[in-house]
Amino acid sequence: MTPIAFDNSYAKLSDRFYSPLSPAQVPAPAWIACNTELAKDVGIDPQWLASDAGLAMAAGNQLPAGAEPIATVYAGHQFGSYNPQLGDGRAVLLGEVIRPDGQRVDVQLKGAGRTPYSRGGDGKSPLGPVLREYLLSEAMYALGVPTTRALAAVSTGEPVYREQALPGAILTRVAKSHLRIGTFQFFAARQDHEALSQLVDYTINRHYPAATQAAIPALALFESVVAAQAELIAQWQSLGFIHGVMNTDNMLLSGETIDYGPCAFMEAYHPGKVFSSIDSHGRYAFGNQPAIGQWNLAQLAQALLPLLDEDPNMAVEMAQQALNEYPDKFFAAYHQRMAAKLGISQWQAGDEQLYQDFLDLLAEHQCDFTLAFRRLFQLAHPEYEAPLSDLFAFPEAFTPWLSRWQGRRDGQPDTDESVRRAMLQANPLFIPRNHRVEQAIHAATWENNLAPFQQLLAVVTQPFDARTEWLAYAAPASPDEAVQRTFCGT
Known part of the structure; x- marks a missing residue:
């Protein structure tokens, strides 16, 4: 068995899509974490990954045969303002591997040094952002949310200078791809329709092959991405997850969550909650995320217009019709998830008011989002779980609502194992709470622990x-x- 069998496709495209380069060398790499379970899942020999050779790869010091390291180029709207060229400023895509199930995935190093797109930065990462992304991305995977994942994390043995000297680190990230809305914007803004067409074909073949059979493949691609983004953001909302930086360069066409910089899970519920230190106007507040998802998709639609129809008006009409499907798709997915959180087997008229009234009570009484929903699970299924009263109890003001909720659930088959399981899987007990993440980062950074x-x-x-x-x-x-x-990892 080849330890890591690269099968690269993006590097076969023309070099207008990327710049070839090698990761920077680091002086003294050491393991922080090695995800051998994920390695096995994606078809990488886990014993090899955990060896000195795997460490050398994760540090960027020695690349296995078949790696074709590149930094990809893209553009993007950042907090609503368009930047015509961004790109991988501190990431190097080593190549792609094919999982045993046939799924192609990227293997990328984050924090691997300066690239042509670093815009004056050093391209390196302090230890803290690497630990944060490792924790958050693996937590999201465990919660069932589509996400990039952490294959490995290594310390580099050299300092990274920000406001002060910090230990350096590199994350090895796995993703279905790193194709972003901003990737399409980059070529559309340059009116490079040939490259845009290649990119559409590539994305369809890699992620949405059924679109090849459509009368207008680019439109079918857009419709597929609309559905994937609606489902993804519905999952975020159902878990109280705040992405924090929903720029178009951070939105993947595969429908995976990417970029765990200024992100967080809410504790006390409030729809206007913001964590990002740079989101001074609350553009990416929790309650704004669904609408921002549609705004970002509108930018993708704009980029795809030349490939939809020769008549610009017709192209706009087709794109708008597809974009108009987003709210229905989002709410269908969100209602399904909220029904599961409430232990309701079948969504009915009136259930939206039921959960909205619950959220309003959470906001009014500053209740913990995660614990409040987990408490509902415990009330519905006390035989399965010890009381959480030491952690959370509903204030008296919730009593009328709880009676409505119990009444709504009356008549449902409480013994139905599928309903109980769905409610449990929708209501985690443990999330990566911010203070715990920061405590872990502090101990690792300043105590070497x-x-x-x-x-x-x-x-x-x-x-x-x-x-x-x-x-x-x-x-x-x-x-x-x-x-x-919370702060951006750069």
């Missing part, structure tokens, strides 16, 4: 299991622990 990171990783990758020895990890932050702002 990875134990808090390793323990937190174990907890958040088993988010539904109510293990009593872990219950402290389910508790919200105390006032002196609360993290109010």
Whole structure:
């Protein structure tokens, strides 16, 4: 068995899509984490990955045969303002591998040094952002959310200078691809319709092959991406996840979550909650995420117009019709997830008001989003779980709503295992709470202690299991622990 069998396709496109380059060498790489389970899943020899040769690859010091390292170019709207050229400023795509199930995935190093798109930066990463992305992406996977994943994390043995000297690190990331809305915008803005057409064909073949049979493949691609983004953001909303930087260069056409910089899970529920230190106007607040998803898709539609129809008016009409499907698709997915969270087997008229009234009560009483929904699961199925009263109890003001909810569930087959399982899988007990993430980063950065990171990783990758020895990890932050702002990894 070849330890890692690269089968690269993006590097076979013309070099207008990327710049070939090698990762920077680092002086003293050492393991932080090695995801051998994921390695096996994507067809990489886990024993090889955990070896010195795998460490050398994860550090960028020695690349296996078949790797074709490149940095990809793209553009993007950042907080609503268009930047005509961004690109991988600190990431190097080593190549692609094909999973045993036939799915092609990228293997990328993040923090691997300067690229032609670094815009004056050093292209490196401090330890903190690497640990954050490892924790958050693996937690999201455990929660069932489509996401890029962390294959490995290594320290580099050299400092990275930001406001102060920090230990450097590199993340090895796996994704279905790194094709972004901004990738399409880059070529559309240059009116490079040939490259745009190649990109559409490539994306269809890689992610949405059924679109090849459509009368207008580019339109079918757009419709598929609309559906994937609607489903993804519905999952974010159902879990209280705030992405924090929904720029078009951070939205993948595969429908995976990418970029775990200024992101967070809400504790006290509020639709206007913002964590990103740079989102001063709340553009990417929690409650705005569904609408921003549609706004981003409109930018993709704009980029695809030349490939939809020779008549610009007809092209706009087709794109608009497809874009108009987004709200219905989002709410269909969101209603399904909220029904599961409430233990409702079949969505009915009036259920939207039921969950909205619950959210309004959570906001009014500053209740923890995750624990409140988990408490509903415990009330619905007390035989399966010990009480969480030490962690969370509903205020008296919830009593009328709880009676409505119990009434709505009356007549449902409570013994139906599928309803119970769906409710459990929709209501995690453990999320990567901000203060725990920051504690793990602080211990690793300033005390050279990875134990808090390793323990937190174990907890958040088993988010539904109510293990009593872990219950402290389910508790919200105390006032002196609360993290109010998160920062971009650059």
